[in-house]
Amino acid sequence: MVVRVVVVDADAAAGLMQRILNELDVEDVSFDSARQQVQIDVHKRPDETLIEVLNLLEDWLGDGRRAPTSVEIDDRRYVLGAVG
Secondary structure, eight states, X not given: OEEEEEOSSHHHHHHHHXXXXXXXXXXXXXXXXXXXXXXXXXXXXXXXXXXXXXXXXXXXXXXXXXXXXXXXXXXXXXXXXXXX
């Protein structure tokens, strides 16, 4: 499973990637600067890890008072915003 998150710039991508690596057990995290997307590869425990990724994204958006963002999960697009 691949999750792609649109970010506003490379600094936002770096911060998000570091948080993902510190808090989640995912196979790979990378930044596609041409598309302004952080890509998260999830293979182990995909259902549980996807929930963890989405929760982390909601927290990240809220912590930084970021605007809602586009998230693709295996080529299906959603808009995710901070909770609370």
